[in-house]
Amino acid sequence: MSILDKIYELTVQGNYREIGEEVKKAVDDGIKIDTIINESLSKAMLYVGDRFGEGELYMPDMLLAAKTMKTAMDILKPLMKGDEHISEKGTLVIGTVKGDLHDIGKNLVITMAEGQGFKVIDLGIDVDYGKFVEAINEYRPDIVAFSGLLTTTLGNIPDHIKALEDAGLRKQVILAVGGAPVTREFADRYGIEIYAPDASTAAKEFVKALSEKK
Ligand code: B12
Numbered sequence: 001m002s003i004l005d006k007i008y009e010l011t012v013q014g015n016y017r018e019i020g021e022e023v024k025k026a027v028d029d030g031i032k033i034d035t036i037i038n039e040s041l042s043k044a045m046l047y048v049g050d051r052f053g054e055g056e057l058y059m060p061d062m063l064l065a066a067k068t069m070k071t072a073m074d075i076l077k078p079l080m081k082g083d084e085h086i087s088e089k090g091t092l093v094i095g096t097v098k099g100d101l102h103d104i105g106k107n108l109v110i111t112m113a114e115g116q117g118f119k120v121i122d123l124g125i126d127v128d129y130g131k132f133v134e135a136i137n138e139y140r141p142d143i144v145a146f147s148g149l150l151t152t153t154l155g156n157i158p159d160h161i162k163a164l165e166d167a168g169l170r171k172q173v174i175l176a177v178g179g180a181p182v183t184r185e186f187a188d189r190y191g192i193e194i195y196a197p198d199a200s201t202a203a204k205e206f207v208k209a210l211s212e213k214k
Pocket residue numbers: 042045046048049050052053054059062063066099100101102103104105106108109145146147148149150151152176177178179180181194195196197198199200202
């Protein structure tokens with residue numbers, strides 16, 4: 001079994017005790033961090049979610065998989081920052097939408113954006129509309145990003161945007177949205193400029209949007 005397969009398996013099994021050693025081995029073998037995240041960790045989470053959706057796995061399984069992914073990311077994150085060409089490109093405010101507690105994907109987007117030189121203000125999970133407004137007033141970000149994993153709470157996106165419009169702030173920022181159930185069509189429906197299916201693409205899109213703005 002390849003080391004990437006092993007990391008995938010350990011994540012699916014929720015084996016947070018052994019994941020660290022394997023992740024370190026993969027890094028020592030020269031496997032790119034991006035590859036470990038995209039080919040093993042994220043794929044494993046997708047698999048666990050699908051089995052949960054089909055009733056084959058349960059909530060504790062999802063929690064263990066999440067804990068395993070977090071353990072792996074705690075090792076990878078500091079390594080990512082080291083090898084980057086950081087210059088402060090711009091400011092990003094990001095949060096998981098109101099009613100939603102998922103944060104693994106958001107945290108990955110943060111890691112990648114920081115790697116691209118962004119200053120990131122993380123508003124956390126279950127973020128109320130007003131919090132985004134406050135953060136824009138305080139930090140004057142270039143980009144405001146919503147992360148959403150639940151179909152139900154993604155329905156709150158228009159309210160998030162309306163809060164920005166009511167505060168007269170919508171035109172001052174570039175909006176971004178992402179999360180497993182989000183699509184390009186969804187973003188277009190609400191006039192959201194940036195959509196990306198994964199964290200590396202997200203960071204690239206942020207950089208591109210800023211260069212087009214300048
Ligand atoms: C782990 C997990 C949990 C953990 C969350 C732990 C945590 N700290 O985040 C726990 C166990 C707490 C949990 C709870 C629940 N969950 Co859950 N969960 C998952 C699971 C298995 C993985 C999510 C994940 O971390 N994926 C890995 C990351 C890396 O991927 P990602 O989040 O998609 O992010 C990537 C991209 O989407 C993108 N991205 C993410 N954000 C952003 C933002 C921007 C701006 C951009 C550009 C890109 C971007 O980049 C990321 C990195 O590549 C998914 C399955 C799935 N298919 O998504 C279900 C899933 C999302 N959960 C689901 C459900 C139903 C729930 C619960 C309602 C279960 C329950 N009955 O209580 C609760 C809801 C709690 C709440 N109010 O939020 C459903 C949602 C169904 C739906 N479409 O609405 C899913 C799809 C499982 C399923 N198939 O049924 N969950």
